[in-house]
Amino acid sequence: MTSKIITAGYVVIGDEILSGRTKDKNIGFLASYLTDIGIDLSEVRVVPDLEEKIVEAVNALRAEYTYVFTSGGIGPTHDDITADAIAKAFGVSIDLDPRAYKLLEDHYGAENFTPARQRMARIPDGADLIENKVSIAPGFRIENVHVMAGVPAIMQAMVDAIAPTLETSQKMLSVTIEAALPESRIAQDLGEIQKNYPETSIGSYPQSKDGVFSTQVVVRSRSNDVLEQASEAVRAAVEAAKTKFL
Template sequence: MTDASPTAAVLIIGDEVLSGRTQDTNLNTIARFLTASGIDLLEARTVGDRTEQIVENLNALRSAHDYVFTTGGIGPTHDDITADAVAKAFGVALPEHPDAVAILENRYGPGEFNAARRRMARIPEGGTLIANPVTDAPGFQIGNVFVMAGVPRIMTAMLEDVAPRLRTGAVVLSRTIRVSGVGEGAVADILTAAAKAEREVSFGSYPFGHGSASEIGTNLVVRGRDADRLETAVTRLVAELAVAGIGAAEV
């Protein structure tokens, strides 16, 4: 392994997300989880319940990043095809996992563990289970891919079992400078110059107040892994804004 921070991608699976019937919140949860672990989330894609589309996107992402997190499509119904697609992507069989069968048998009463629910015990060959403390039905890991539920409460709980399996990196630190009374364009040149001067630090501009009666302005977010570099960048940026007659305050 290199000293570089690990990279990750998210693959959101489900026709219900694409149709607008379900609003995805899992991406935000995973992004915050990865940021706190020093893992760079570089890409996110959303696909429908179509096997070939899942396979194609999963293979592209898992070859490009250290980790891939999928959400959705591991329930008991006919359109829950994520396990099938992941097995196909890895070129392996999809047998029932004995531990998953035992977990689900214990979950359901006599006669309730039907064929539909047995589908949730199918795990791609070579996969290991991800614990689900909410409803017991497990997710799974195969290679660098973590396959989790689409229900936000369940997915979030699964991350507890995922966390110890990850190689972490240096956490990204963040500082925010609030500029009020001027539009984003007024600070664009100053921000561009700052970005060129401090290439180990990232700069972002997030305007507020447009289209409303509230005061306009922008939040300048400075991010980096080195605390000293970050402090230097923030100090210089505030000074340059002051020279230009633009008031700024860190928040």
């Protein structure tokens, strides 16, 4: 564990996500997973199956964040172009990787290891493989970019495989405060508390049930002491607002 903040960007790849045909399940999973191990997921981009869009997104995020994760587009079909796009982003060649080839050939058997399936053994030069315990076909890691499958069960298994290799920092702690008030009545106070406690992140989330408005306030910080102080300030502001508007 390091004292510095570890950040991540995530590129979700696939026309099917953008069209709505496939409902994304990976963003929420990755966000929660990284938060739990002390990595801040700072940005997510969803891009189509277009090489130039994938290259642009990956190059932008890998320069900005400690780690980049991608999912989608490393299967056996003609539109699975992620591996080629990553090779282009790094300016390296791509070809059948002997390690990946053997894994897949052993899994399918030589007679069933079709050219389409062999596509899944194409790995950019210099990349390390990411284990896939679900369906064998590996992902890969090149520098700070981790390239994984889009199928949720496979993607999640790959994240489990790479987690021990990731540098992490102190986890972000959080406290949730329920306020039986509309957001507008405490918004200014929350802004002031945020200024007074710059080591925190304060989010407010309005809710409505049966015509009654309320607000859920979430205070986050890596320091437990700061978290407690800021949370108490929020609770006091909520109570003051209740009294003010009685």
